[in-house]
Amino acid sequence: MRRPTIADIARQAGVSKGAVSYALNGQPGVSEATRARILAIADEIGWRPNIAARALNGARAHAVGLALCRPARFLGVEPFFMELISGIEAELSARSYALLLQVVGDHEAEMGVYRRWWGEGRVDGAILVDLHLDDPRVPEIEEMGMPVVVIGHPSAAGSLLPVWADDGAAVRETVEYLAALGHRRIARVAGLPRLVHTVIRDRAFTDVCAGLGLDVCPTVHTDYTGEEGARATRRLLSSPDRPTAVVYDNDIMAVAGLSVAQEMRLDVPADLSIVAWDDSPLCQVVRPPLTVVARDIPAYGGHAAQRLLSLIDGADTRPLEDVPPRLTTRGSTAPPA
Amino acid sequence: MRRPTIADIARQAGVSKGAVSYALNGQPGVSEATRARILAIADEIGWRPNIAARALNGARAHAVGLALCRPARFLGVEPFFMELISGIEAELSARSYALLLQVVGDHEAEMGVYRRWWGEGRVDGAILVDLHLDDPRVPEIEEMGMPVVVIGHPSAAGSLLPVWADDGAAVRETVEYLAALGHRRIARVAGLPRLVHTVIRDRAFTDVCAGLGLDVCPTVHTDYTGEEGARATRRLLSSPDRPTAVVYDNDIMAVAGLSVAQEMRLDVPADLSIVAWDDSPLCQVVRPPLTVVARDIPAYGGHAAQRLLSLIDGADTRPLEDVPPRLTTRGSTAPPA
DNA sequence: TTTCGGCACTTATCCGGTTCAGCAGTAGCG
């Protein structure tokens, strides 16, 4: 049951290893007749190139890495990562690249994983997600010299190649829509305050609220879990001048917020409008279905993968701004009572 | 910026490549003084073994594969896979194994991926999920000779190593609990009918209902999506002798069912009891929080990874029956009105 | 004093591909 090698093919075809290599790689140097014979034999005995041997010759590892740095219980919650991964993969597998995945606990462990992968020659590059403010990973990766695409805003990506979407524009669209419905008190239940995209959304939210002359526009930060989303909602809805609309930073918190509102005998959307970030089946399954800021996450991941492969090939390395998220209105938003 | 090799270390230490190799691998053949000097140099210049070179010497690839064969949009929905993956990873990374992940569209593509990974020497083994009835993948993998752990029932795993949990027992526990509450008409909204675990749950459900002498116990099959869960629920609740309890095969369908019930002005749990399969933050966030059949999915994945690594090492290859899922009661179940 | 054993290394080979230099054979051309 030994794996066949090009030496086996060479023996059967009665030529040298070199000739077999040329034939199998579409290189000139063998006649068409010989090439056809070699290919037929290779196919017959089920030969596959051994990537280890190829990689040894300075060739690509034909794999890229993705280390996710969130506790397992948070990862399972949001469809975001799974969708992102499938988008990345669709692109990678079309080019016969493999994805190495690892879930780690903290940034230090994450960097350890990247160092190992890169040092061992396991990957040709990686995708970095969840940028922090003053993210220590950026300078460390720059020093490593590993090709990396950052899913996040260019302002925090250093010299790494960013792929990002204009979250600010989506926040503005959402708030303007709510203001047009007549809402004057809009609250935001945001994610982790140290994440760059949270900061960007925070700033856009504050700016557009001020620009529209809205009354009070509190932002509450959470860890993205339903519990904290529920707690934040409870606090907001208990305040004297409670908001008439709440914008959430993910879907699970929005659903939790919806439950809290219904528990407090508030009608959604009559008494409270709710907007979720990132669409998911979840948002369409609850009553009323949630108005969401939707983006094509698999496409987003696919673009990142494309850019990374280009970067690895030494080609086109310009930053890519993806299409901005779009507001999709459903039953959870309406003019305030 | 070339990656350092043992030749670099040998040059700096003034010894041969062989000596360096012995020193770095803890083999006898070098003095402790030399070993220490070599290790210090290796550490200083940041040397890492090139896995490609190691693999070429017949060593392990130190990676295992997982190909998921479900459309991307279904994958993101259920926390199951993400939790399973993080559990697998926790075990793998502790042993410095990497996980190769690929999302594919159908079984044929999945087998292509396994063939390529195995043929190219990229992986030492793989984990197979979502067993079908008469699954064509089982005999094909048996023929390939790749070490594989199957997450699923032994009856369908052929000669591959199964890791499974007793779903039937959990179904029995659930139905008996509902019957003890006084329910006589219990329905089941199941997943894809071709999956082995669906069949096992189906049979257990029918058997225990018959054993308890319950009135009508319909099972409706779906594709696991919220839409189909909602549709099935609507149909069940519109029937003349509608069930007083529904057991769902995942969490998203249970939540969809809850919304449908509330839309139909049925009180949960007074008019309808609901049980979900697999716990998730989602189940705790909705009102009322859902009674669930819970299992420790990360642990499950971890056990599968352990078994696979044992199998690769040629050690302990007995099937593993994991702890059965346990019923966790919350607010969505009560005696029928 | 010789011999043997073992330590601490070196040298050479191998893994499975890629790639380059070289070398027949032949066709083209003056």
Next chain:
DNA sequence: CGCTACTGCTGAACCGGATAAGTGCCGAAA
């Protein structure tokens, strides 16, 4: 006819590490 140019192939080196087979040297036992 002789020279060049090209085709189609061979042989060997090489990638980075593992490892079997030496080799030189020292100390202890006969």
